[in-house]
Amino acid sequence: MAKLKFTKTALLGLKPPETGKRLAVYDTEVPKLAMRITSAGSRTFYVVKRAGASIAWVKLGTFPEMTVEQARGEAQKILGEFASGANPAAARRAIRQEPTFTEMLADMLAHKKKRDGSPITERTKKDYLDTSRLHMGGIANSKLSHITRSEVKAIHTKASKKSARQADKAVAIISSVFNYAADHEHFSGTNPASRIQKNAVVSRDRFAQAAELPYLLEAIGESSLSDFFLLSLLTGARRSNVQAMTWRDLDLDSRIWRIGMTKNGTPQNVTLPREAVAALHARKRTTGTSQFVFPGEGKTGHLVEPKKAxxxxxxxxxLRRLLGHLESLGKLTAEERKQADHQITSAPAAAEKRYRSIADALEIDPALYDMTDLRIHDLRRTLGSWQAKTGASMAIIGKSLNHKSLQSTAVYARLDLDPVRQSVETATQAMLEAGGVKQPADVMNLLAKRKTTK
Incomplete structure (x- = not known):
């Protein structure tokens, strides 16, 4: 009986036997795992086990379509079935009936519940499926017991070259699928995604600085979605919650916005500063009969994707910040600045190309003017940062932004909205003053700009 340690190189190196004969070799790692090689060169994995007076050869799959790691994993599973008293046919049938990764992912997305008992959101389902499509093609059609730790590590390594966060998310999704399969008794092996080292991710701390706010608020005032971005800034609420804001959840007299369910699985009362209330009163007159503050034409009925805006x-x-810098350096006359401002409004792509090239020629550091690294979520962080700048405690900031942690939940629960309101309004005033906006009337003027900007 020939034995060797199965590797791809070793198995491919075995010569086929003479015509009419078959060669059998056994793995030294899993002794009951064998490969049969025909004279035609086909190579097939089997589990070889004595069943009573006879020897059972349970076919696993052909090589190299089935890898050595997959064959070992499936062999161990079948041997486990044997040990529990199953017959060879039943053991093989159990393997055939095992779901693939794609099938198990679909089942999980259809039936898994969140901690509060609610179903997974359509947005989360799409996110999981998109991540699977991008990074998990290699295991999509594999049986769960065929998927190896080395394959999951390879997925993580490849995805990490493009995005550390995406790589970690891919591993987390794979792990969730296997945990779900185990919980529902579709899988009994070891989770191949467990204990895979995550990438070191630096926590993002970007927020709008005092020098940036005048330019940011002016540009927001010119946008068709100015109300949305201004309310995101003034409330610090998550983008998804602002997008789905409904009029019935707003008490403008008490200046409270009730969010029934947030990302962390809890409801939230958001305190509305006076400027936000002024913007909402104005918007109420433009939304018609829609229940949503920001109506949309899609199936959700509300605004979904504000990234282009x-x-x-x-x-x-x-660009306006760059123009101000060029003007301060004496590189733009008053007339040239006026023309540049007009071009930014009428032909922004051409203006960007022109003035960025001027900045490059003058070797101006983009950090002095470029704000394109700001994300929509940074508006939420901006409110919290300005609360900290104006003296709010971490507990107050956590309450206003609905942060949740084991250490601070009890502290948040004891807070009422009065100190939170004071903190939010103090931070709001500081932000608006830094941006050149000081009164609710100024907010209305800011929002009115979009109506006159071409």
Whole structure:
């Protein structure tokens, strides 16, 4: 009986036997795992086990379509079935009936519940499926017991070259699928995604600085979605919650916005500063009969994707900040500045190309004017940062932003909205004053700009 340690190189190196004969070799790692090689050169994995007076050869799959790691994993599973008293046919049938990764992912997305008992959101389902499509093609059609730790590590390594966060998310999704399969008794092996080292991710701390706010607020005022971005800034609420804001959840007299369910699985009362209330009163007159503050034409009924509008805002803000810098250096006359401002409004792409090239020629550091690294979520962080700048405690900031942690939950629960309101309004005033906006009437003027900007 020939034995060797199965590797791809070793198995491919075995010569086929003479015509009419078969060669059998056994793995030294899993002794009951064998490969049969025909004279035609086909190579097939088997589990070889004595069953009573006879020897059972349970076919696993052909090589190299089935890898050595997959064959070992499946062999161990079948041997486990044997040990529990199953017959060879039943053991093989159990393997055939095992779901693939794609099938198990679909089942999980259809039936898994969140901690509060609610179903997974459509947005989360799409996110999981998109991540699977991008990074998990190699294991999509593999049986769960065929998927190896080395394959999951390879997925993580490859994805890490493009995005550390995406790589970690891919591993987390794979792990979730296996945990779900184990919980529902579709899988009994070891989770191949467990204990894979995550990438070191630096926590993002970007927020709008005092020098940036005048340009940012001016550009927001010119946007068709100015109300949305201004409310995101003034409330610090998550983008998804602002997008789905409904009129019935707003008490404008008490200046409270009730969010029934947030990302962390809890409801939230958001305190509304006076400027936010002024913007909402004005918007109420423009939304017609829609239940949503920001109606949309899609199946959700509300605004879904504001990224293009945000990109346009950042482009305008960055260019105006660059123009101010060029003017301070004496590189733009008053008349040239006026023409440049007009071009930013009428032909922003051409203006960006022109003035960025001037900045490059003058070796101006983009950090002095470029604001395109700001994300929509940074508006939420901006409110919290300005609360900290104006003296709010971490507990107050956590309460206003609905942060959740084991250490601070009890502290948040004891807080009422009065100190939170004071903190939010103090931070709001500081931000608006830094941006050149000081009164609710100024907010209305800011929002009115979009109606006159071409």
């Amino acid at each position: 945000w990109a346009a805002i950042l482009r305008r803000a960055s």
